[in-house]
């Protein structure tokens with residue numbers, strides 16, 4: 461395969477941070493080139509240089525044998541680079557079609573007629589398996605997953621030679637990821653190169669051809685084969701050899717029942733969570749796990765009954781739930797407003813202000829101390845709580861939003877996909893924090909699509925399939941295959 465792109469010695473500094481410190485990348489036509497690295501390693505910064513969003517301080521970019529320097533996103537598109545960004549960059553007030561063809565060359569000629577644009581938009585969206593997304597819908601009204609599809613449609617509509625995808629799967633459901641992989645296959649067959657960023661190593665195995673690993677703004681491995689053993693990749697990324705480290709389970713028996721539900725989202729969905737216990741919900745995306753969390757929290761109407769601390773919950777609704785001591789960290793954290801210009805501390809303490817204002821004023825010192833403790837415990841980088849959150853990498857922003865929910869004195873935590881977007885190294889830290897909270901007597905109900913995570917972290921596992929609770933048991937009595945069999949086939953293995 462011919463070399464399409466070469467980036468060499470790329471340096472990029474932001475005030476106080478050397479984000480890239482001499483990075484090399486080399487991409488061939490028709491390959492899927494994966495970019496791996498911990499949160500903050502410099503992946504998004506590197507691809508933003510290619511996309512003309514940032515100018516490099518040093519280094520060279522050679523594309524099809526010619527030196528280039530994309531000065532702005534428009535130029536990058538003209539050169540043949542399309543990018544699907546980690547943080548969505550659609551214009552909420554414009555329609556789907558307008559977003560897709562925003563900045564298109566041919567939009568200026570002949571293409572301005574609405575009918576054409578709508579037809580062309582429908583064509584790309586159908587190709588992506590989403591003919592139901594209407595070109596005239598205002599983008600702001602779409603759910604997060606649909607926005608991701610529109611963003612992808614926009615990248616595909618440019619006939620690019622190289623498409624960069626920065627964690628595209630983080631907002632997609634299981635079957636949509638399969639669809640994305642099919643499209644990637646079609647693109648590469650036509651000779652298009654795909655640069656693919658993901659923290660899910662199994663995805664890299666599935667579609668990757670080669671892998672480049674970044675660590676602290678430097679390239680530590682260029683163009684390794686995608687079947688390089690996981691342990692090797694992880695140690696290149698982190699300097700450690702362990703992939704997942706789960707904290708030891710609680711020693712004593714769990715405490716009182718914090719939560720008991722009966723027929724919660726449907727007949728038979730009945731279970732309890734005790735103080736000090738982590739209960740994991742395993743199941744496919746769309747199997748009803750998130751609905752269970754939302755029904756407990758009152759964000760959706762429960763079908764059956766909810767008992768909290770031994771008493772039936774008469775009123776429902778998130779505000780009431782928060783007052784009782786529940787916290788829900790929802791799956792779509794990206795769509796939760798981050799106060800972009802404000803500090804990490806301000807963003808972490810946003811959810812629990814009443815806690816710090818108990819005596820009528822804000823206890824800034826305590827707020828700061830708590831935020832510091834979580835910044836430290838979750839390994840948020842850079843470890844400067846006063847820094848504006850917009851200058852953090854995507855995964856570190858993610859950790860900060862999650863920290864919001866770990867702060868304060870809650871009795872029941874509902875965590876939906878807490879490790880999404882978080883790198884393999886930082887996961888261990890997050891697991892430790894969740895276990896510590898349980899050890900302090902909090903009940904935790906956890907949803908995760910990663911079965912090893914549910915099995916490693918939870919005390920008890922509930923398996924959900926098509927809205928039904930089909931298995932309940934101790935995590936130590938199950939293995940990954942047994943759980944996968946149940947969530948796929950619905951059969952418990954003897």
Ligand SMILES: Nc1ncnc2c1ncn2[C@@H]1O[C@H](COP(=O)(O)OP(=O)(O)OP(=O)(O)O)[C@@H](O)[C@H]1O
Nearest residue numbers: 474479499500501502503504505851852853854855
């Ligand atoms: N606009 C900015 N201003 C200041 N610092 C920035 C800015 N953008 C990124 N950084 C810093 O540059 C470093 C690299 O960030 P980058 O977003 O490239 O990481 P990443 O590898 O994409 O991580 P993640 O997996 O979390 O998305 C981080 O230390 C980050 O805080």
Ligand SMILES: [Mg+2]
Nearest residue numbers: 504546853854
């Ligand atoms: Mg990133």
